[in-house]
Amino acid sequence: MRVIVDVEKCCGAGQCVLLAPKVFDQRDDGIVILLDASPPKELHAVVREAATVCPAAAIQLEERE
Numbered sequence: 001m002r003v004i005v006d007v008e009k010c011c012g013a014g015q016c017v018l019l020a021p022k023v024f025d026q027r028d029d030g031i032v033i034l035l036d037a038s039p040p041k042e043l044h045a046v047v048r049e050a051a052t053v054c055p056a057a058a059i060q061l062e063e064r065e
């Protein structure tokens with residue numbers, strides 16, 4: 001899995017950080033920071049959930065091994 005975030009779209013809601021704090025962090029202004037663009041398998045489910053719940057649709061996933 002490859003994770004791509006669009007900081008232009010991100011509205012700083014922080015849902016991704018709550019769900020997957022090993023993959024996402026936030027800057028002081030709330031905008032997302034991608035910590036791990038290739039998260040390990042055990043995190044894929046929560047990363048998918050983060051992409052789904054992101055209110056700005058700012059998280060794109062490329063699914064592959």
Ligand code: SF4
Pocket residue numbers: 005009010011012013014015016017024026030031032053054055056057058059
């Ligand atoms: S959930 Fe989406 S809008 Fe909220 S901080 Fe994460 S990427 Fe940004």
